[in-house]
Amino acid sequence: MLKISNLSAKIENKSILQDFKLEINPGEVHAIMGPNGSGKSTLSNILSGKKGYDVKGEVLFENIDLFSLETEERAHKGIFLAFQYPLEIPGVNTNVFLKTSLNAIKKARGEKELDAIQFLKLVKEKAKELKFDEEKLGRQLNVGFSGGEKKKNEILQMSILNPKLSILDETDSGLDIDALKTVADGVNALRKKNNSFLIITHYQRLLEYIKPDFVHVLMNGKIIKSGGPELALELEKKGYENIN
Amino acid sequence: MEEQLKIDFEKNLKDFSYSDQEKKFKETNFKEFLKQGFPNRKLENWKFSDLNQIIQSNIGELTFYNDYKKENQIDKIELISELEHNKIIIVDGKIEKIDFKFEDQDKIEVLVEQGEENIRENINSLINLNNAFSNKFCKIIIKKNYSLKKPLVIYHSTNKNTQFKNTNLRIDFKLNENACLRLIDIFKDNSEKNFLNIYYNFEIDKSSILKNYKIDKSINNNVKYSYNNVKQQVNSISETFILSSGSKFFKNEINCDLLGQHSSAFVNGIFDLDDENHHEIKSNINHLVENTKSYQLVKSVLEKKSKAVYQGKIFVSSEAQKTDGYQLSNAILLSENSEFNAKPELEIYADDVKCSHGSSSGSLDENSIFYLMSRGLNYKEAKKLLINGFLLDVIEKITDEEIKNLIKNLLGVKE
Numbered sequence: 001m002l003k004i005s006n007l008s009a010k011i012e013n014k015s016i017l018q019d020f021k022l023e024i025n026p027g028e029v030h031a032i033m034g035p036n037g038s039g040k041s042t043l044s045n046i047l048s049g050k051k052g053y054d055v056k057g058e059v060l061f062e063n064i065d066l067f068s069l070e071t072e073e074r075a076h077k078g079i080f081l082a083f084q085y086p087l088e089i090p091g092v093n094t095n096v097f098l099k100t101s102l103n104a105i106k107k108a109r110g111e112k113e114l115d116a117i118q119f120l121k122l123v124k125e126k127a128k129e130l131k132f133d134e135e136k137l138g139r140q141l142n143v144g145f146s147g148g149e150k151k152k153n154e155i156l157q158m159s160i161l162n163p164k165l166s167i168l169d170e171t172d173s174g175l176d177i178d179a180l181k182t183v184a185d186g187v188n189a190l191r192k193k194n195n196s197f198l199i200i201t202h203y204q205r206l207l208e209y210i211k212p213d214f215v216h217v218l219m220n221g222k223i224i225k226s227g228g229p230e231l232a233l234e235l236e237k238k239g240y241e242n243i244n
Numbered sequence: 245m246e247e248q249l250k251i252d253f254e255k256n257l258k259d260f261s262y263s264d265q266e267k268k269f270k271e272t273n274f275k276e277f278l279k280q281g282f283p284n285r286k287l288e289n290w291k292f293s294d295l296n297q298i299i300q301s302n303i304g305e306l307t308f309y310n311d312y313k314k315e316n317q318i319d320k321i322e323l324i325s326e327l328e329h330n331k332i333i334i335v336d337g338k339i340e341k342i343d344f345k346f347e348d349q350d351k352i353e354v355l356v357e358q359g360e361e362n363i364r365e366n367i368n369s370l371i372n373l374n375n376a377f378s379n380k381f382c383k384i385i386i387k388k389n390y391s392l393k394k395p396l397v398i399y400h401s402t403n404k405n406t407q408f409k410n411t412n413l414r415i416d417f418k419l420n421e422n423a424c425l426r427l428i429d430i431f432k433d434n435s436e437k438n439f440l441n442i443y444y445n446f447e448i449d450k451s452s453i454l455k456n457y458k459i460d461k462s463i464n465n466n467v468k469y470s471y472n473n474v475k476q477q478v479n480s481i482s483e484t485f486i487l488s489s490g491s492k493f494f495k496n497e498i499n500c501d502l503l504g505q506h507s508s509a510f511v512n513g514i515f516d517l518d519d520e521n522h523h524e525i526k527s528n529i530n531h532l533v534e535n536t537k538s539y540q541l542v543k544s545v546l547e548k549k550s551k552a553v554y555q556g557k558i559f560v561s562s563e564a565q566k567t568d569g570y571q572l573s574n575a576i577l578l579s580e581n582s583e584f585n586a587k588p589e590l591e592i593y594a595d596d597v598k599c600s601h602g603s604s605s606g607s608l609d610e611n612s613i614f615y616l617m618s619r620g621l622n623y624k625e626a627k628k629l630l631i632n633g634f635l636l637d638v639i640e641k642i643t644d645e646e647i648k649n650l651i652k653n654l655l656g657v658k659e
């Protein structure tokens with residue numbers, strides 16, 4: 001599904017990723033752990049099409065050169081990024097935004113767009129599954145949401161858009177224990193349908209709920225070690241400095 | 245220009261048999277205009293624009309004579325279809341039609357007279373120009389306790405062949421006690437390169453409400469100036485909303501005298517500018533007695549080489565204790581060449597007041613754009629959504645639902 005080879009990225013001449021390699025197959029869950037500033041968010045941003053990076057290397061998504069696609073086209077093709085810091089968008093109603101987004105993607109795929117009633121039904125159902133307070137959907141996007149609510153809103157968007165590849169950038173940071181479980185349930189529901197995940201986290205706990213197939217350690221812009229779920233436990237005990 | 249002015253003024257006088265008093269009024273105003281000329285940057289209120297220069301570069305040589313005896317076609321004027329309304333249709337400064345068909349006819353009085361009112365104050369040279377050249381004064385009086393059932397729309401239009409001309413219009417409004425008027429000004433030009441000069445006088449008696457919405461949305465190459473002079477008595481409310489967009493140059497001045505306790509004035513506006521358009525709002529809110537309130541919010545979205553100026557003044561006299569005055573302006577600059585100038589002025593002589601002002605400008609937030617695009621919206625859609633979101637709070641200040649929706653439609657704000 002996703003194949004990253006020799007990816008390097010610089011910003012303002014500062015090297016952030018170097019010779020980065022990763023392959024994710026359909027239905028797989030990969031976790032990336034790494035110290036602050038190691039380049040995890042940079043990787044997520046580059047995959048979803050944020051501008052401003054000086055990028056080299058190759059990324060194939062379902063055999064298409066990812067860099068030939070605009071940001072929105074990547075979303076149309078099924079890439080989703082749950083932001084580490086979801087943005088507040090004043091004056092934009094959350095429901096309206098969700099509907100605009102879903103229909104933009106449907107339209108690009110040549111699928112039938114949802115009308116207001118169909119959309120509301122879908123959004124209600126998903127909000128209920130994720131225990132997301134429906135009242136918040138009538139508010140301005142992320143404005144006045146708590147940190148955890150913003151994160152949950154990202155997962156709600158993910159569930160509605162049903163992406164093939166979801167990148168979760170520290171979605172677990174700031175979630176309470178119950179919220180962590182509902183978020184994991186949301187991920188696992190999508191996972192059943194052969195969708196893939198790249199989960200960035202600092203904590204082993206999330207991986208208890210979402211069993212990863214692979215765990216990678218990112219340091220200084222490179223994957224220095226890969227393994228199974230046990231690697232996360234080892235990291236938790238030893239810390240990044242003593243891994244290897 | 246002076247030669248032309250004199251010729252046109254004489255021609256104008258000859259067209260009608262004015263009484264001596266009227267003639268004197270016009271002549272006094274004409275002389276005053278000749279003396280002062282068009283306003284320029286030396287005046288505090290015109291710090292950011294020299295009208296002479298603006299006229300020269302957008303129109304060229306102006307002429308001032310208007311044939312008010314001529315009947316203008318009005319059947320081609322595009323009317324608003326979204327809401328039922330009373331209407332006044334104006335072509336080239338001449339009132340062609342007054343129609344209050346939705347109202348109790350005995351509750352509204354329309355006086356049309358030729359410049360018999362004495363000049364009460366010397367406001368500025370453009371008002372002198374207006375008084376010298378405008379046709380009949382129209383005075384609209386709303387009787388006590390009457391709220392108009394439907395809004396009144398004033399259509400400002402120009403004839404196809406009205407080029408290089410200055411046209412003037414003056415209307416006076418009086419809202420007697422506990423009356424209510426919703427007034428929409430719509431600007432629709434059929435011609436290019438002219439200069440429209442409007443002067444409205446509002447007397448708002450005790451407990452009356454005036455809502456004035458000025459909509460300049462259709463694109464045109466004209467220069468416009470509008471002055472609202474508002475005098476408010478006890479418990480009265482004035483709400484002014486300006487959608488400033490389509491004209492080449494448009495300056496709206498709002499002068500509001502809060503003369504009665506518990507009166508309040510709201511001035512809100514949007515500059516939605518493209519190309520090299522240059523628009524301004526100048527407000528003077530004069531808090532003259534205790535317990536009055538004013539609120540102003542102006543938002544700008546500026547493309548290309550456009551320029552917006554907001555000069556908001558709050559004046560609080562020494563008697564005006566417990567004044568509540570607020571003004572804020574925010575601008576999004578969509579190009580490096582666009583320009584926003586905000587010049588808040590606070591002149592406060594009372595000590596127990598609550599006054600504040602603020603202003604900000606910046607470009608569209610790229611991170612927000614990325615967020616929206618990562619959800620499948622293309623750049624244009626993302627930009628539109630962000631701009632609509634930015635404008636939402638000022639649109640929400642419009643207290644009339646019907647008119648709010650009309651303006652939302654004009655701006656393409658969905659939902």
Ligand SMILES: Nc1ncnc2c1ncn2[C@@H]1O[C@H](COP(=O)(O)OP(=O)(O)OP(=O)(O)O)[C@@H](O)[C@H]1O
Binds near residue numbers: 016034036
């Ligand atoms: N726009 C930018 N300009 C300059 N430096 C940047 C920019 N974005 C990221 N960096 C730098 O790149 C490095 C990697 O940042 P990144 O956000 O990818 O780290 P991270 O692994 O996500 O960290 P965290 O765990 O704290 O979220 C950091 O040193 C950061 O300061």
Ligand SMILES: [Mg+2]
Binds near residue numbers: 042169170
């Ligand atoms: Mg990060």
